[in-house]
Amino acid sequence: xxxxxxxxxxxxxxxxxxxxxxxxxxxxxxxxxxxxxxxxxxxxxxxxxxxxxxxxxxxxxxxxxxxxxxxxxxxxxxxxxxxxxxxxxxxxxxxxxxxxxxxxxxxxxxxxxxxxxxxxxxxxxxxxxxxxxxxxxxxxxxxxxxxxxxxxxxxxxxxxxxxxxxxxxxxxxxxxxxxxxxxxxxxxxxxxxxxxxxxxxxxxxxxxxxxxxxxxxxxxxxxxxxxxxxxxxxxxxxxxxxxxxxxxxxxxxxxxxxxxxxxxxxxxxxxxxxxxxxxxxxxxxxxxxxxxxxxxxxxxxxxxxxxxxxxxxxxxxxxxxxxxxxxxxxxxxxxxxxxxxxxxxxxxxxxxxxxxxxxxxxxxxxxxxxxxxxxxxxxxxxxxxxxxxxxxxxxxxxxxxxxxxxxxxxxxxxxxxxxxxxxxxxxxxxxxxxxxxxxxxxxxxxxxxx
Numbered sequence: 315x316x317x318x319x320x321x322x323x324x325x326x327x328x329x330x331x332x333x334x335x336x337x338x339x340x341x342x343x344x345x346x347x348x349x350x351x352x353x354x355x356x357x358x359x360x361x362x363x364x365x366x367x368x369x370x371x372x373x374x375x376x377x378x379x380x381x382x383x384x385x386x387x388x389x390x391x392x393x394x395x396x397x398x399x400x401x402x403x404x405x406x407x408x409x410x411x412x413x414x415x416x417x418x419x420x421x422x423x424x425x426x427x428x429x430x431x432x433x434x435x436x437x438x439x440x441x442x443x444x445x446x447x448x449x450x451x452x453x454x455x456x457x458x459x460x461x462x463x464x465x466x467x468x469x470x471x472x473x474x475x476x477x478x479x480x481x482x483x484x485x486x487x488x489x490x491x492x493x494x495x496x497x498x499x500x501x502x503x504x505x506x507x508x509x510x511x512x513x514x515x516x517x518x519x520x521x522x523x524x525x526x527x528x529x530x531x532x533x534x535x536x537x538x539x540x541x542x543x544x545x546x547x548x549x550x551x552x553x554x555x556x557x558x559x560x561x562x563x564x565x566x567x568x569x570x571x572x573x574x575x576x577x578x579x580x581x582x583x584x585x586x587x588x589x590x591x592x593x594x595x596x597x598x599x600x601x602x603x604x605x606x607x608x609x610x611x612x613x614x615x616x617x618x619x620x621x622x623x624x625x626x627x628x629x630x631x632x633x634x635x636x637x638x639x640x641x642x643x644x645x646x647x648x649x650x651x652x653x654x655x656x657x658x659x660x661x662x663x664x665x666x667x668x669x670x671x672x673x674x675x676x677x678x679x680x681x682x683x684x685x686x687x688x689x690x691x692x693x694x695x696x697x698x699x700x701x702x703x704x705x706x707x708x709x710x711x712x713x714x715x716x717x718x719x720x721x722x723x724x725x726x727x728x729x730x731x732x733x734x735x736x737x738x739x740x741x742x743x744x745x746x747x748x749x750x751x752x753x754x755x756x757x758x759x760x761x762x763x764x
Contacts, residue, residue, distance in 0.1 A: 315347075315414070316416055322352050328469060333445075333482075335445035336366070338474065338481075348380070349406060350379060352382065354386055355389065360381070365468075369469060389425070399430070403430070403440070415437075417430045418430070434488060442485065442488060444486050500756070509530060509538075512530050528548065529752065535547065537571075537572060559741075562595070563737070566737075574727060582715060587700065592730065594658075604672050605665060607631070610653075624650055632668065635664075639664045659693050666688070685730075
């Protein structure tokens, strides 16, 4: 079944002895039913002369016609049609789910034409049809049919009734409309770092380029910390290395980038929960890299846990001094414990005072960060808020973090990037914009491959 949904304009039903768009589509597509959409002005013309329904009966006698009188007066405003026009087309599909809906894209106001053209790109059951003017150019200067004209004579003089009259119907390729709609949707998701949603949206699209899909697919895996899967898609882009670090440097950088995304999206609960794993891995890496004391070798396996034992430490070089230091700064005497970021932090403070670093200059730079200064209780406050966030139902806001720790999320991220750069050099700072650059590349690929 085919149903023609046709707005009515001043070129209908006939102009200059030729079909208007509605009659021409009717003539060449032979729909089983016609639905006419009238603005207030066109409704009045129909009620005065019935020229539109009579025109349909002239071309296809007996064809059922359903009028929709919208009552729209401000026909030049998009808002006038925003829900009304699409709603009638969608309702028609609901009433006849197996029918193909032919949309007349050449009659009515420019606003109506745009809305129907967009709908024809969105729904497989819609088929947009344009009708060229007989002159194959704009016909706005031609005089439309006047109400007082003899409608029958107008129809009888229609030259498109001739058997050799050309078919002026065209089914335009409207991929550009689909593309711009999809581009807007994709970039809305990308700018919110919703790469999984962007991938689900674009992967089946015929208008989005393979290059854009590749970038979004890569971003989805990378932001989900599926680094190996992301690297299988690409390791370089436009000659730039996307993963300039290896092993711990790579995993720390990628993890910190996801923290930055959570911070920018104001997902502060997720941001706070990530602090402990990040600091633990960062401090473990730094301890291996720059502490003289081989703490990892001193650990002993007890009931499946690797513990740093008090009695063992007391027998190692600088061990008694470290125990005395920990007993002094700890709320209670140090006892057997697993390594944690807060314990490692106290070991770093000890190393600052007792020449415990291999590279004293690097250690001084590491400990000079505002987050690490031993006279500031930032580290312990971060630990407490992080634990509360992980184990309690609390609303974490930027104000909560500032009030409970004395630091803003921006302060925390600034320190984390600085600490990571002490370990791996200034190249770390170039990675801070990794996802901003990636979003820019995606947008550029959308424009380049239109």
